[in-house]
Amino acid sequence: MLASERGLVLRTYALRETSKIVGVLGFEHGRLRLVAHGGRAARNRFASCLEVGNEIDLVYSLGPGRELGTLREAVLRRAHLAGANRLSEMGVGLAAIELLDRLVPEGAHEPGLAEETAAMLGALRSAPDRGGVVLLFYGFELRLLGRLGARPGLETCAGCGRSLIDSGGQLDVRAGAISCGACPGGRRVGKLALSPEALRTLAALSRLSWPEIARLVTPAPERRTLGLALHRLLTAHVERYRLPRSLALLQKVDGGGATSSTDDTSAAFRPMA
Numbered sequence: 001m002l003a004s005e006r007g008l009v010l011r012t013y014a015l016r017e018t019s020k021i022v023g024v025l026g027f028e029h030g031r032l033r034l035v036a037h038g039g040r041a042a043r044n045r046f047a048s049c050l051e052v053g054n055e056i057d058l059v060y061s062l063g064p065g066r067e068l069g070t071l072r073e074a075v076l077r078r079a080h081l082a083g084a085n086r087l088s089e090m091g092v093g094l095a096a097i098e099l100l101d102r103l104v105p106e107g108a109h110e111p112g113l114a115e116e117t118a119a120m121l122g123a124l125r126s127a128p129d130r131g132g133v134v135l136l137f138y139g140f141e142l143r144l145l146g147r148l149g150a151r152p153g154l155e156t157c158a159g160c161g162r163s164l165i166d167s168g169g170q171l172d173v174r175a176g177a178i179s180c181g182a183c184p185g186g187r188r189v190g191k192l193a194l195s196p197e198a199l200r201t202l203a204a205l206s207r208l209s210w211p212e213i214a215r216l217v218t219p220a221p222e223r224r225t226l227g228l229a230l231h232r233l234l235t236a237h238v239e240r241y242r243l244p245r246s247l248a249l250l251q252k253v254d255g256g257g258a259t260s261s262t263d264d265t266s267a268a269f270r271p272m273a
Helices: 087-103 113-126 130-147 196-207 210-214 220-237 245-254 265-272
Strands: 002-015 019-026 030-036 054-061 068-079 169-172 177-179 192-194
Touching: 002 030, 002 087, 002 113, 019 113, 030 054, 087 113, 087 130, 087 245, 113 130, 113 210, 130 196, 130 210, 130 220, 169 220, 192 196, 192 220, 196 220
Parallel strands: 030 068
Antiparallel strands: 002 019, 002 054, 019 030, 054 068, 169 177, 169 192
């Protein structure tokens, strides 16, 4: 059976001498795994399309009961990461793709996820500075938490319903909830304090369009707090989550090659300021 699709290339790996297997997140059919026969050959008709982060139009065949299909045609629609002018832009784009590759299982279909990812990747180049690039990634993580059912309420206390926008709150990572200081245990040791500005930024990341997020202006210390909060939530509530390798690379570049302790989660996001 032949089918057409629009998709994002999540990963590729070698198969025998000249072929490769391509992981694609389809806009209509979800996660696909396809064999590109001759895809590693120098003169293959679609080899240049199959780079990670590319948005492509494709035709594939998949037999009944089969998980591995065959790529028949591929045409490049947009190369989201090729020619990136900033290392942060490339690193954040690769990190988003890596998260999808790790967290979206074969055959899964999450409506709107591919469209949302493509829109975020497309907005990377419109960010005026590194801060906008970083906030785009944090917005992507926050919305991914929402799709996984692990995003906390951002504007009211989980205990009493009091507004947190003007007072700030305390993030209980294990509970996946934000509470005010007045509730019992609201300031218990182990919670992460979130300022009113941090909560307002998180709320903005959840509702603004990607171009609007790219233009947000947020101080570096606040961005570090947001990154730490999102990293801890993903680590606690998403079993297959790992810090994307491209973010670790940014850390090494910004830190002159220094590495952090695996227990120091704040250091893991320090270069993303």
